[in-house]
Amino acid sequence: MKIIFAGTPEFAATALAALLKTSHEIIAVYTQPDRKAGRGQKLTPSPVKQLALEHNIPVYQPLHFKASTEEGLAAQQELAALGADVMVVAAYGLILPQAVLDTPKYGCLNIHGSLLPRWRGAAPIQRAIATGDDETGITIMQMAAGLDTGDMMYKTYCPIASEDTSATLHDKLAAQGATAICAVLESEETLQKYLAEREVQDESLTVYAHKLVKSEARIDWSMNAVQVDRNIRAFNPWPVAFIQLDENNALRVWNSIISSQSKVNAQAG
Template sequence: MRIGFAGTPEFARVALAALADAGHVLPLVLTQPDRPAGRGLKAQASPVKQEAERRGLPLLQPRSLRLDGKYPDEAAAARAALAAARLDVLVVAAYGLILPAWTLAAARHGALNIHGSLLPRWRGAAPIQRAIEAGDAQTGITVMRMDTGLDTGPMLLERALPILAADTAATLHDRLALLGAQMIVEAVPAWAEGRLLERPQPAEGATYAHKIDKAEALIDWAEPAAVIERRVRAFDPFPGSLLMQGGEPIKLWRAEALVDAAAGEAPGTCVSAADGLVVACGQGRLKLLELQRTGGRRVSVADFLRGRPVPAGTVLGGRPLK
């Protein structure tokens, strides 16, 4: 089949590679423009761009697809390229740009989206992180036909995946990316041949996964230990979870919630530094396991404390107490 592809990060790259390996023709790939990244802030190609160039696939990087927007020439060029590609299906995965109605009609069988949740739960930009943060027992992949709403289109395939107790956004992302790639390879020919039935999303249970903001990184010790621990995993690798110690920002990458522990001390107080670093929370206590100083690397709390002791009774900074 002739498949157009629109995507940007690693989640999308895995799907693009799977479609190419399945033998489909990919006459056009859309991805976002190169962005500054790393310490030197050099322009860096997206994972999808790197995969497309490695395979010699035609590539466009418009800054917008809105014909009435800020970059109408780039949008018009993309529209002409999509029309010339004579697509059977357009596959979209974490593209990051709004798709106008004309893009959804650019392929003979419409546009299919690979979404990293069990819709209608966690529509939006950060479904993987929000599922972990909320303490969901499972998530999954939904392949849907796109409409003009935000992740509101009818569903074609859904498969669940358990969220493990140790899952971070990174580990869950990788498992979902593989599942999504397998599902889209299955879904594309089945949809084109009429072997998949559309199911409208149920009205109940819809939630929105807001984009992760760096401001969310700062830990609020007044929250329950279990909530903080989930957020630590949800924000790994971005933006990380941040505490303040002696005026210095420290990233917390791994922790254990001691939910049955009494927390008589003020939230943020270091209760013990003998076996890890135990901090009082609004409910329960949090045992810190892996920390990172600015410019340093992730280290165990034992290694961290050897270079920077934190006496019991020290109050760690975070968000103002509620």
């Protein structure tokens, strides 16, 4: 099949790398515009763009797909002209209007890092750890206009270890996501099967994984040790938990161990 791939960070690049090993034709890659990064603030391509260029795949980097603007309408028309059978989306970072979702023959499939409808939104990995979930996973869904509201086609499951950080869990789920999308796209017949058997999400079970903000990472010593530990692991590698020492100085905390001592009433510090 002819596939358009849309994604930006390493999570998405892992899936693209897996698809490149299949017999499918990746006819185009969509990714966010290059961003300034590092001390030199040099414009840097996304991991997905770097991988696409290594394989001589055409790369498109529109700012948006809003049909209300000449630029957005042109981006929609450009995508439609590619004639894709399906579009795979993983942590792309741009909103896709219904016109784009309807363009490929089989629509757009999303690789989401949670067991939907739990943890819809931008930070499913971090929220799962911070909340103390025992398990998470990957959901492949057919995209709809709402935020992660599409019908579910395929799930994989991943236990969350007591020592998992967002970094380690990210890597586990990225690998699972790559395997999952390849399973769904094993053949056109396989894709048709999963589309026919897709499941509507139960709205009553919806939980949102709101975007992280740096202020959340400040350690609140009124919390118990278990919650502090969860937050430290959830905010690794970003925004990184910290202790505010004074107005101008903070100590970053990358990991923690809960004491096995029975005394739990000791004051922080």
